[in-house]
Amino acid sequence: MSTNYTQGYSKATTSSHAARTIHSDAAFVLPLIDPADRILDVGCGPGTITTGFATIVPQGEVVGIDISDEVLATARSSVPAGLSNIFFQRANLLEGLPFLDDNFSVVFSSQVFPHLATAEMRTAALKEMRRVTRPGGLVATREVAEMLFYPRASSLNELLTGNMNKVLRAGQKDGWFPGGEMPALFRQLGFKPDEINVGAGTTVHSGEEGRRAFGAGYGARLSRSDPYYESWKRVGISDEEIDRTVEALNVWMGDPDAWCVVLQAEVWGRVRH
Amino acid sequence: MSTNYTQGYSKATTSSHAARTIHSDAAFVLPLIDPADRILDVGCGPGTITTGFATIVPQGEVVGIDISDEVLATARSSVPAGLSNIFFQRANLLEGLPFLDDNFSVVFSSQVFPHLATAEMRTAALKEMRRVTRPGGLVATREVAEMLFYPRASSLNELLTGNMNKVLRAGQKDGWFPGGEMPALFRQLGFKPDEINVGAGTTVHSGEEGRRAFGAGYGARLSRSDPYYESWKRVGISDEEIDRTVEALNVWMGDPDAWCVVLQAEVWGRVRH
Numbered sequence: 001m002s003t004n005y006t007q008g009y010s011k012a013t014t015s016s017h018a019a020r021t022i023h024s025d026a027a028f029v030l031p032l033i034d035p036a037d038r039i040l041d042v043g044c045g046p047g048t049i050t051t052g053f054a055t056i057v058p059q060g061e062v063v064g065i066d067i068s069d070e071v072l073a074t075a076r077s078s079v080p081a082g083l084s085n086i087f088f089q090r091a092n093l094l095e096g097l098p099f100l101d102d103n104f105s106v107v108f109s110s111q112v113f114p115h116l117a118t119a120e121m122r123t124a125a126l127k128e129m130r131r132v133t134r135p136g137g138l139v140a141t142r143e144v145a146e147m148l149f150y151p152r153a154s155s156l157n158e159l160l161t162g163n164m165n166k167v168l169r170a171g172q173k174d175g176w177f178p179g180g181e182m183p184a185l186f187r188q189l190g191f192k193p194d195e196i197n198v199g200a201g202t203t204v205h206s207g208e209e210g211r212r213a214f215g216a217g218y219g220a221r222l223s224r225s226d227p228y229y230e231s232w233k234r235v236g237i238s239d240e241e242i243d244r245t246v247e248a249l250n251v252w253m254g255d256p257d258a259w260c261v262v263l264q265a266e267v268w269g270r271v272r273h
Numbered sequence: 274m275s276t277n278y279t280q281g282y283s284k285a286t287t288s289s290h291a292a293r294t295i296h297s298d299a300a301f302v303l304p305l306i307d308p309a310d311r312i313l314d315v316g317c318g319p320g321t322i323t324t325g326f327a328t329i330v331p332q333g334e335v336v337g338i339d340i341s342d343e344v345l346a347t348a349r350s351s352v353p354a355g356l357s358n359i360f361f362q363r364a365n366l367l368e369g370l371p372f373l374d375d376n377f378s379v380v381f382s383s384q385v386f387p388h389l390a391t392a393e394m395r396t397a398a399l400k401e402m403r404r405v406t407r408p409g410g411l412v413a414t415r416e417v418a419e420m421l422f423y424p425r426a427s428s429l430n431e432l433l434t435g436n437m438n439k440v441l442r443a444g445q446k447d448g449w450f451p452g453g454e455m456p457a458l459f460r461q462l463g464f465k466p467d468e469i470n471v472g473a474g475t476t477v478h479s480g481e482e483g484r485r486a487f488g489a490g491y492g493a494r495l496s497r498s499d500p501y502y503e504s505w506k507r508v509g510i511s512d513e514e515i516d517r518t519v520e521a522l523n524v525w526m527g528d529p530d531a532w533c534v535v536l537q538a539e540v541w542g543r544v545r546h
Contacts, residue, residue, distance in 0.1 A: 151457065
């Protein structure tokens with residue numbers, strides 16, 4: 001996964017990750033959590049969701065894993081004093097998780113699958129998540145299905161969304177975000193259709209401030225010095241097209257009618273006894 | 274509007290409307306409602322949302338308007354006994370509402386704007402909604418922005434979504450649902466950008482039963498005897514393409530990995546004092 005995590009860990013990337021909380025990004029699993037649950041947060045990044053989980057399982061514990069030592073250091077340093085049921089550990093989902101079978105009652109991921117470029121990687125990842133979930137437990141994923149810019153005619157729907165998909169699919173032109181196909185992946189791994197629950201959430205970027213935060217974040221990632229810019233170059237997107245994308249971001253940020261919605265597939269499966 | 278309400282009032286159409294509640298379709302405005310509010314529900318259909326509003330404004334009242342006497346009769350007969358602060362009235366938004374200026378504290382619509390084919394109609398409609406809202410009050414709209422079928426390769430994204438948009442835009446090929454453009458419409462009518470709040474909700478159709486209910490509903494609407502079928506024929510969609518759409522619906526309904534999400538733009542504007 002290290003070689004596939006294409007967007008890198010610049011401040012422009014990780015600061016957008018740090019805004020995530022259990023309420024913004026894990027609300028769909030909260031009603032299913034028991035105070036004694038043992039939760040695995042896969043691809044925990046700076047750990048804001050992980051920490052939130054720890055506060056709602058006072059009799060349980062939470063393990064956050066990520067492939068980046070640097071990000072894990074940030075996560076560890078952000079844990080509020082007195083929260084002792086939270087652990088962070090370096091691990092690579094694709095190389096196998098360092099946990100026994102049936103180890104967790106809830107295994108959660110948010111925005112991990114877009115970074116797994118092939119169907120084989122995505123299958124291996126979900127299989128590993130399922131392996132460490134105990135019977136009766138829950139595998140839950142919140143993964144982006146669409147990124148839609150309005151006004152609908154905004155060129156960002158091609159320039160940013162289209163190119164992001166291309167990058168995440170290692171250069172394939174007609175790739176797309178994985179959210180919509182997550183229910184199929186669950187079923188392929190042996191979850192019965194009636195054990196799979198499919199919902200959808202949204203993340204909205206609107207208003208002058210909201211647009212500026214979101215747009216400037218992508219603008220910074222696409223600047224020449226950012227590893228995210230390099231990930232675009234690697235799949236053959238030209239500087240000229242990158243410049244057009246940044247320009248379209250600026251137009252969008254300045255348009256009082258503009259907004260963006262990221263559609264999130266919220267899928268969970270119950271592991272059979 | 275009567276001439277523009279293209280999909281007609283067959284049972285296949287109105288039964289899908291009757292599943293709507295304030296919790297499924299108006300959750301985004303509920304935190305803003307005061308028990309003494311006077312609410313107008315524009316295009317109330319069978320009145321399930323209207324009735325829900327009435328239960329949360331015990332010191333206020335709710336008026337539901339629609340252009341169809343038949344649907345209003347259903348709405349009136351569905352009001353629970355003892356709920357006396359609810360009224361239904363026939364009215365046509367495009368011909369002018371039979372209310373004085375500044376009459377309501379909340380004016381709400383759900384799925385009204387897709388049935389207004391032109392920008393002029395949509396502007397006139399929102400202007401009229403704003404006119405009857407008192408200063409300090411709220412104009413709130415929940416209008417579809419996208420209808421997305423998964424697996425993403427599903428031909429329904431062209432056959433059903435594409436043709437629906439064509440019908441709703443009176444035959445224009447590159448039309449789309451109005452949700453994404455609602456913030457622009459609010460601003461054009463004089464709401465300041467910081468008086469407009471933009472969010473997004475979803476309606477998901479998944480699981481065998483959920484797919485069957487949704488798919489069979491559209492299948493029935495597209496049967497030769499339904500006014501909805503006639504609305505497709507009127508804009509030149511061939512029987513052959515309609516048959517292909519119904520066939521694609523059947524394939525989708527039978528696919529255990531398939532699901533659909535309707536993305537809803539949830540926009541409200543505060544009318545200035």
